[in-house]
Amino acid sequence: MARKLIVTTALLALGVAAAVAVPMSRSMHASKTENGTLKAEHSVRLSSAPVAPVSRFDQVVETHGGGARETHPRSAGMAEVKREWAGVQAKVRQLDSTDQAGLAELYAQARTVIRANENALSKVLTNSIPELVNASLEESFFTISAWIRASEHPADIVQALLSYEPPIDPPSTDMHHVEQTPAVRYERMESYAFKELRTQLVLGNIKLEPSAQKSLVETLVPRATREQSLNLALEQFQLLAALEEQAAIQTALAGHSPRDQQIIQAVLSAR
C-alpha cells in the first residue's frame, strides 16, 4: 500500500512537472521565433542609424535568442517572476471597477515586482504581448501603466509594442461599428501606451535616457508620418511634443492631408 502511494505520488509529481514544463517550453519556443522576427525587423529599421540604440527588452531577447543556453537557476528565476506577475494580474482581473484603493495597492505591488526583477520581467512582458492583446483592456492597460510608472526604462514597453507584429483582422464588413477584435485591442493598447508615457513624462514622474529617446523617436517618426488613424497619430505627435522633438514633428506632419494636419496642429498648440 505504502509502495503504491509512493509510486502514485511520484507519478503525480512527474505529471505536474510535465504539465508545467510542456507549456513553458512551448511558449519559450514560440517567443524565440517571434523575438527572432522582432529583432530582425528592429535592426532593419535602425540600419541607417550609425549607432543603433537597443532597448533593454531587445537586449534580453538577444541574450536569449542568440543561442546562449539558459542555466537552470536563471530559468527558475524567470518562472518565479512570471508567477509573481501573474499573481498581480489575477488580482487586476478580480478588481471591482469602482475600487480605487484596491487599484493603488495593486500598483504598489506591481512596482515592487518590477523594481526587484526588472531584467527578467522585461523579457516576460515582451513574450507576453500576444497574451496581453487577448486579455481584457483593463489587464493590458494595467501592465502598460505599471511598467511605465515603475521601470527605470519606461519606454521599453512602448518599443516592445511597436516592434510586435499586430494581429490582422479580416476586412471589416461594418465601418459603422468596431468589434473588439485582437487587432482593435492591440491598437487601443498602443494608443494607451503612447498616452501614458506622455502623461508621466509631462508630470515629471519619469525621464528617458538620451539613447532611449533617440531610439523611440526613430521608431515613431515613420509611424506618425503614415498613420491613418488620427487617434494614433495624435498620440504619437503629442508624445513627440512632450519629448520636445519639433523637427521630428515637422517631418511627420508632411505625411498628412491638409485637413488632418490642421487638427493635429490645433491639438498640439491648444493649451
Next chain:
Amino acid sequence: MSFLHPPFYNMCTGATTRCVGGSNVNMIWVALGLSVLISKPVLAAPQCIDLQTQWQDHYVSDFKVDWSTASFTCPGGESALAMAFYDLQTMSFKPNKDGYRPDFYALVKGLVKQFHFDESCKYLALGYRSLGKITLCNPFFKDSREDRASTLVHETRHLQSDDPAHVTCAGGKYNGHTGACDDTFYDGTWQGSGFNADIFFYSWNLNGADKNELSRAVMQNEVNTMIPDRFNHITGEQTKKWRGN
C-alpha cells in the same frame, strides 16, 4: 471576451427555459461560462439565473424581442443581450448641476418598438427609424460587454426623428467610408447622430459614475477612438479637451 459562442447556438433543444438533453455537455459550457464570469468581474456580473429571470419577466416585453425567447443559456445569445439590458438598467449616475441624469434603460425601452435578430447580416446592429426597429447581427454578440451596451444606445439614437444620420468621413481612419462618421461633434450633448450618442454615453460613464482610474482609462480610450476619427467637423480645442489631455 465574455461570450465567445455564436449567438443562438443553443446546447439545449425544446421549448422550455431549461435545457432538455445534452446535460453533460451543458454542464461543461455552464462551468466554462461561469469560470469566464468569475475570472473577469471587471463589471459586476449577475448570476445566470438572475439574468434569466430579468429576461423573462422584463426584458423580452420591455424591448419587444420578436424571436422565440424560450431558450436561455449562459453563455448564449439571449444572455449576452440580457447582460447589455442589465448594464443599462443598473448604471447609476450622479446628477449634473441641473439635476439631470440619463436613464439609458428607459431611453431604449421608450423608443424601440421591436428588437429583431438577423443571422445573415454582417453588421453589429442596425436601427430602422420608420419601424422603430433595431436589428442585431451575429458580430454584436461577440463584441465586448461594454460595447454592446453603448451599441444599443447608439442605435436607439437612429430611431429618433431628429437624428441627422451618418455621413461619409472627410479624413482620418475612415476617410471616404460612407456612413462611418457624424458630420458635426456636439460637445457631448444629445444631438447629432450615433457617434455623438456614444460620446454622450461614455461621457456620463466617465464623469457621472464612480469608477476607478483603470476603468476610466479604458473608457477614455474608447472615446479617443472616436474623437476625432468619427467626426468631420470638430475643432482642435474640442479634440484636445475630449481626449482627456
